[in-house]
Amino acid sequence: METTLQPELHQHLQDAKARIDAATAAEELRAVERDYIDKGGVVAGLLAAITTLPPEQRRDAGQGANILKGAVLKALGDRKAELEAMAIDAARSGHGFDPSLPGTSIRRGSLHPVTRVTRELEDIFSSMGYDILDGPEVEIDVYNFERLNIPGDHPARDMHDTFWCEVNGAERDSNMGLLLRTHTSCVQVRTMERLQPPFRVVVPGRVFRQETVDASHEHTFHQMEGLVVGEGLTVGHLIGTMKTFLREVFQKEIEVRLRPGYFPFVEPGFELDARCPFCATPGAGCRVCKQTGWVELCPCGMVHPAVLQMSGIDTEKYTGFAFGLGLSRLVMLRYEIDDIRHLMGGDTRFLSQF
Amino acid sequence: MFISYSWLNRHVDLAGVSPHDLARDLTLQTAEVEGVEPFAPALADVIVGHVLSREAHPDADKLGITKVNVGSGEPLQIVCGAPNVGPGQLVAVAVIGTNLPDGNGGTFKIKKSKIRGVESMGMICSERELGLGDEHDGIWVLPFAPDDNGHLIGLPVAAALGATEGHYDWVIEIDNKSLTHRPDLWGHRGIAGEVAAILGRDMRPIATELPAHGDAQSVPVHVESKGCSRYIGIAIDGLKNGKAPEWMRHMLLAAGQRPINLLVDISNFVMLDVAQPNHLFDRTELKADGILVRDAREGETMVTLDGEKRTLSTADMLITSGGEAVALAGVMGGEASKIGESTTQMLLEVATFAPAQIRRTSQRLGLRTDSSGRFEKHLDPTLPMKAAAHLVSLLAELQPGISLPSAPSEGGAWTDPACDVRVRPNRVRAVLGLDAELLPNQRMEDMLTSLGFGVSGADTESWTVRVPSARATKDVGLEEDLIEEIGRSYRYDNIPEQRVLAEIAPVPRDERRNLARRIQDRLSGSSAFDEVMTHSFLEGNLCEKLGIAMEPTIRAINPVAEGYERIRRSVVPSLLGLVPNNLQLRGEAYLYEVGKGYLPEVTQGEFQEPTEIHEVGLVLARSGSVSVSVADFANTSLFLLKGTVEDLLYSLERARPGRAGIPGLVWVKPGEGELIPPFAHRGRCMVAFASDAKGNATGPELAFVSAIEPGVGAALGLAGDSVADVAFASVSIDSLLSAPEKPVLHRPIPRFPGVKVDVAFALGEDTLASDAEAIIVQSGKGLVADVQLFDLYQGEKVAKGMKSMAWHVLLQSDTKTLGDKDLHKFLTRVEGGAKRIGGELRKD
Numbered sequence A: 001m002e003t004t005l006q007p008e009l010h011q012h013l014q015d016a017k018a019r020i021d022a023a024t025a026a027e028e029l030r031a032v033e034r035d036y037i038d039k040g041g042v043v044a045g046l047l048a049a050i051t052t053l054p055p056e057q058r059r060d061a062g063q064g065a066n067i068l069k070g071a072v073l074k075a076l077g078d079r080k081a082e083l084e085a086m087a088i089d090a091a092r093s094g095h096g097f098d099p100s101l102p103g104t105s106i107r108r109g110s111l112h113p114v115t116r117v118t119r120e121l122e123d124i125f126s127s128m129g130y131d132i133l134d135g136p137e138v139e140i141d142v143y144n145f146e147r148l149n150i151p152g153d154h155p156a157r158d159m160h161d162t163f164w165c166e167v168n169g170a171e172r173d174s175n176m177g178l179l180l181r182t183h184t185s186c187v188q189v190r191t192m193e194r195l196q197p198p199f200r201v202v203v204p205g206r207v208f209r210q211e212t213v214d215a216s217h218e219h220t221f222h223q224m225e226g227l228v229v230g231e232g233l234t235v236g237h238l239i240g241t242m243k244t245f246l247r248e249v250f251q252k253e254i255e256v257r258l259r260p261g262y263f264p265f266v267e268p269g270f271e272l273d274a275r276c277p278f279c280a281t282p283g284a285g286c287r288v289c290k291q292t293g294w295v296e297l298c299p300c301g302m303v304h305p306a307v308l309q310m311s312g313i314d315t316e317k318y319t320g321f322a323f324g325l326g327l328s329r330l331v332m333l334r335y336e337i338d339d340i341r342h343l344m345g346g347d348t349r350f351l352s353q354f
Numbered sequence B: 001m002f003i004s005y006s007w008l009n010r011h012v013d014l015a016g017v018s019p020h021d022l023a024r025d026l027t028l029q030t031a032e033v034e035g036v037e038p039f040a041p042a043l044a045d046v047i048v049g050h051v052l053s054r055e056a057h058p059d060a061d062k063l064g065i066t067k068v069n070v071g072s073g074e075p076l077q078i079v080c081g082a083p084n085v086g087p088g089q090l091v092a093v094a095v096i097g098t099n100l101p102d103g104n105g106g107t108f109k110i111k112k113s114k115i116r117g118v119e120s121m122g123m124i125c126s127e128r129e130l131g132l133g134d135e136h137d138g139i140w141v142l143p144f145a146p147d148d149n150g151h152l153i154g155l156p157v158a159a160a161l162g163a164t165e166g167h168y169d170w171v172i173e174i175d176n177k178s179l180t181h182r183p184d185l186w187g188h189r190g191i192a193g194e195v196a197a198i199l200g201r202d203m204r205p206i207a208t209e210l211p212a213h214g215d216a217q218s219v220p221v222h223v224e225s226k227g228c229s230r231y232i233g234i235a236i237d238g239l240k241n242g243k244a245p246e247w248m249r250h251m252l253l254a255a256g257q258r259p260i261n262l263l264v265d266i267s268n269f270v271m272l273d274v275a276q277p278n279h280l281f282d283r284t285e286l287k288a289d290g291i292l293v294r295d296a297r298e299g300e301t302m303v304t305l306d307g308e309k310r311t312l313s314t315a316d317m318l319i320t321s322g323g324e325a326v327a328l329a330g331v332m333g334g335e336a337s338k339i340g341e342s343t344t345q346m347l348l349e350v351a352t353f354a355p356a357q358i359r360r361t362s363q364r365l366g367l368r369t370d371s372s373g374r375f376e377k378h379l380d381p382t383l384p385m386k387a388a389a390h391l392v393s394l395l396a397e398l399q400p401g402i403s404l405p406s407a408p409s410e411g412g413a414w415t416d417p418a419c420d421v422r423v424r425p426n427r428v429r430a431v432l433g434l435d436a437e438l439l440p441n442q443r444m445e446d447m448l449t450s451l452g453f454g455v456s457g458a459d460t461e462s463w464t465v466r467v468p469s470a471r472a473t474k475d476v477g478l479e480e481d482l483i484e485e486i487g488r489s490y491r492y493d494n495i496p497e498q499r500v501l502a503e504i505a506p507v508p509r510d511e512r513r514n515l516a517r518r519i520q521d522r523l524s525g526s527s528a529f530d531e532v533m534t535h536s537f538l539e540g541n542l543c544e545k546l547g548i549a550m551e552p553t554i555r556a557i558n559p560v561a562e563g564y565e566r567i568r569r570s571v572v573p574s575l576l577g578l579v580p581n582n583l584q585l586r587g588e589a590y591l592y593e594v595g596k597g598y599l600p601e602v603t604q605g606e607f608q609e610p611t612e613i614h615e616v617g618l619v620l621a622r623s624g625s626v627s628v629s630v631a632d633f634a635n636t637s638l639f640l641l642k643g644t645v646e647d648l649l650y651s652l653e654r655a656r657p658g659r660a661g662i663p664g665l666v667w668v669k670p671g672e673g674e675l676i677p678p679f680a681h682r683g684r685c686m687v688a689f690a691s692d693a694k695g696n697a698t699g700p701e702l703a704f705v706s707a708i709e710p711g712v713g714a715a716l717g718l719a720g721d722s723v724a725d726v727a728f729a730s731v732s733i734d735s736l737l738s739a740p741e742k743p744v745l746h747r748p749i750p751r752f753p754g755v756k757v758d759v760a761f762a763l764g765e766d767t768l769a770s771d772a773e774a775i776i777v778q779s780g781k782g783l784v785a786d787v788q789l790f791d792l793y794q795g796e797k798v799a800k801g802m803k804s805m806a807w808h809v810l811l812q813s814d815t816k817t818l819g820d821k822d823l824h825k826f827l828t829r830v831e832g833g834a835k836r837i838g839g840e841l842r843k844d
């Protein structure tokens, strides 16, 4: 075909092809297209010039121009396909790739570690049919002490290091004495006054002790109280419940031991120790358990009949058990936090890790 | 409480039972043992030496050069300064390389040394150097006659003295808390009784009866106070005070009691032995009228034997003689009548005082003593006479010359608390979760008997159990108390676990807890805030800075530190308190807390409980100054926080995201007179309400969002170089609970394409964006599907007092594809609308 082109057209074609072959980017091809094909381009010029030719040459000239147009378009198309193929090939290259460059950071929030563990426990107890309840943190003597079988001059009050409160320096009757609750056990009484047995409840929340703060003591910490009242409940049920709960928390079988513990609102009362889950071999001792092989996990016991009776529950028909889990302690165990002050410290360098 | 292993062995044979076994058994059956430590561990390291000779040091008068046989090798040459060292003695020798206590909790190593030019190959030890008290006048001469004890030479001293597990004695520390209810266990004999029951061994007897007495006139005793149920006074003559025997001094030390002199030591020994406090008076200091136990008079003073002058009240009880106080009953003796080195005649007081009264006195005076601690546990009133007999018998062993010149005097109206309790074996098993095979009746009976209870009617379903007086004062009075006795004897640890069987029913929904969870999930999740927990106490300084120091709060009477009395009303101030530190460390703080506040002025219920509020507080703070350009509003902490709160309220379904013209939330600037927190920015704060179908505010106030008051910011140190853009918000969970739910509803995805157009208004600078948006929506006659503000400008390109605002508007129909004609009509109406709010449509 080319051979049939007039030399002038042939020259155009040669020039165009040279530029097309040399092109390495789409814009260069586009420029060739503009120069030859578009309005005002070479082909359009040739066609426009036809009218100035003698009639017998017009047909050939027209054909020639169209041939030129076709040939340029084809060359453009071929080169474009070629360039695209090359680009894909090039994109396949992993040259210079550095997988160690940092991922682009995004803002993220955090859930307080106490919230995380509380939720985990709430979920476990919910799945066992427990209600989750709440109670006030500013309490009155009646609920924190009296109705828990700790009357006014009971020496057990000494253990509680109570924050006593006042409003406008006004005296209140002793049973209405304001305080910051020293345990979540107050909610036991509030629960028994409200619900009819049988019931199963847990109560997470903050509690207060007037203590000097150091790495292992805080005046504000978290507990989770449990209370189960029903017919025929035994110490065996308490042990079974605590074991089940521990299995769920630590996701392994945990050996526990129950030993006498004194709390006026339970009888009998116990301390529940768990085999330290952090010892290399169970019972061997480690830093967490202070080399004893046991961690003190929660005081518990059968609800004292006086407490049940004060809340109007028939003690011949119903028995119950209660436990008070040290939430802050569990949190510290779980995340290997060695300073309890971090929990209430509000330092985002600590918080943002969770 | 510290318990000496050897001391326990005085009461029950501990052969074959190691201190650690004992500790474990006590922990599992009686009370928590907190530690087991060797007593005077140095005795295991020093060895018995036989002093062969002593010569004077050539260059030092006071030093001697001894030759000491330590069993192996040549006798050692040891330079010794003690005046009492002499040939023939058996002594404790620290040879080279031995570590001895340095008296400050550490140790030091004995080295070969030269003393004034003479080589010394070790040290002959005094009692103090071995941790055996204060005695340092000379070396400790071991209590062995050298002639019969040659085989001991070279042995560790502990071994020579009869060691247990390599040590002279062991100290078992028992957690006081676990003894709160057991007045009987505040002495070695009580603990020994538990050990005897655990091991199934018998107790060794002690004296319980006083010896015969003379017939002289007894010391008169009168009891006036109701708080004294029993007072026994026993005159003892023929005393010679001095040093207590070595075994007693060492046992007292092991129990944590410093030896003083024989009489004081015996008094302490008896208290630490049978848990009965007692007091010794020098009888020559008492007046002829004897003893009167009476309540103190208001303002009466006395000097207690610690030398302190005490001012008393009518709530306190006194032991008086001749009208003068000689002891603060149950707490501490008086200075004037205390036993001295020369005392030969004394009056022994053994009494029972009311626990509550002793407790109140000791608390009020801040005077906790071993005595008051025991009385407040409720001591057995039959114990005083037994304790007196024990004391006199111990004293007589050491000083056979003593005598009781007269009969004991007694006052007070005590009754024996011993009582009967019904115990049903089936009930015991039912509570413990044991069957008759695991816990047969006979075993139960044996357990009770070994703990000192009497069982009768054991062949019936309902036993009568006699509770001895020592257990009946406080501890045991109910069937459950005896269930505990049986349970711990069985060992709780041996009770098999059981599953709770219960009816299946859905757990009631707790909407507040659900809301709290959703709030936490949203804020810690997509909003990327950090959840904090802060103290309920508000520091006084912070309150001053925030301008809330005068707000009514509940106050702690005994705060953890001065300035931390206030219990917060809201969580926001605590969060603001965290801002400066976090900004300094990280340059920004996105914090929230779900917490409680307390309003003391509103009380409720039978007990006038203060009102508890539940809220979520948020703080958003970034270092750097707040942009003054209105155009930058979107990048201010205030509007970032507003956006966060809007998203939160939508996610909680208390409002529904707005659609064109109907805002999801209506934000209102509080009026001039409305109360806002003093730390809120009066000009840059707003309150959110849910909107009704017409876009009007409805329901309770859902949230308050504000920039910080600039003066407060400066007070917090957020000014100058540390300037920060701080905004805060509070969302009342109580209001959320009362607000009607607006559950998420699906909106159909449009079927026809929309037309996008930008609309720009020139407006007066006080015109609200919401008013302009309303114009745009009205102009669409139902076709405006979306309006998004994308530009706000104030500056040279618009007239002074004016601003330019521009929106992306989407016109869309549910029934057709819109065309140019629709767009044109819309723009015409918008142009008219703009004029109605005093602005104009910009066409540039």
Ligand SMILES: [Zn+2]
Pocket (backbone or CB within 6 Å): A276, A277, A278, A279, A280, A284, A285, A286, A287, A288, A289, A290, A291, A293, A294
């Ligand atoms: Zn461990």
